[in-house]
Amino acid sequence: MTDVWSDRAASYVESDAHRAGADLDLLVTWAAGRETALDVATGGGHVARRLREAGLRVVTCDPAPGMGPDVICRAEDLPFADSSFDVVTCRTAAHHFAAPEAAVAEMARVARTRVLLVDTLYMGEAAEQAEKLRDPSHVRNYSLEEWRAFLSAAGLELEEEVVLPHEIDFPAWLERTGCTGREAARVRELWGDRVAGERLTLDKVALKAGKR
Numbered sequence: 001m002t003d004v005w006s007d008r009a010a011s012y013v014e015s016d017a018h019r020a021g022a023d024l025d026l027l028v029t030w031a032a033g034r035e036t037a038l039d040v041a042t043g044g045g046h047v048a049r050r051l052r053e054a055g056l057r058v059v060t061c062d063p064a065p066g067m068g069p070d071v072i073c074r075a076e077d078l079p080f081a082d083s084s085f086d087v088v089t090c091r092t093a094a095h096h097f098a099a100p101e102a103a104v105a106e107m108a109r110v111a112r113t114r115v116l117l118v119d120t121l122y123m124g125e126a127a128e129q130a131e132k133l134r135d136p137s138h139v140r141n142y143s144l145e146e147w148r149a150f151l152s153a154a155g156l157e158l159e160e161e162v163v164l165p166h167e168i169d170f171p172a173w174l175e176r177t178g179c180t181g182r183e184a185a186r187v188r189e190l191w192g193d194r195v196a197g198e199r200l201t202l203d204k205v206a207l208k209a210g211k212r
């Protein structure tokens, strides 16, 4: 893949949309009591930071060297032995993966007890167009049904599923990928009522899954 992510690294480290959120708090709650974690597609490292603050030993991975992960790799091909980590996390990234089903299967393989996932939910085709126009590296957001199928195919049992509204700064979201001018105007139009003033409200899902 082209390494657009390394060029964007600083903006994802600083991003308010990524630094905090109820989804991040849920991941920390769900990982409580475990000792080791792998954070897949770590980006700005926000999940890893929070899990370390909670006392876990965390390894991070991401294919973009500029994100500074511990291990450079794709989620679809994790270079770890089976059951290497108590918990595997992956937040707000699967919509960029070429093969999300393979990635979930890999996460299940290297997890000992639990896989914790967060991603933006499918919100319709206009939303998909908006996402791709704003960021050509966007592949697809998935519906709850698709997520449940990915988990089941990987041999994971869904234990909790929480849908969360995620409100973010719309101009900052456009700026992170350099989306300006007519394209930005079209993106705003495609989101319809989800953009109000300078705020964009996305639907996110957080999934807690256990190994069978």
Ligand SMILES: C[S@@+](CC[C@H](N)C(=O)[O-])C[C@H]1O[C@@H](n2cnc3c(N)ncnc32)[C@H](O)[C@@H]1O
Binding pocket: 005, 012, 018, 019, 040, 041, 042, 043, 044, 045, 046, 047, 062, 063, 064, 067, 073, 074, 075, 076, 090, 091, 092, 093, 096, 097, 098
């Ligand atoms: C939005 S950022 C991740 C945000 C981060 N997890 C957080 O919670 O703030 C998306 C990340 O996915 C990574 N990525 C893209 N394609 C990937 C793939 N196939 N496997 C693993 N990571 C990938 C990018 O390099 C980027 O760092």
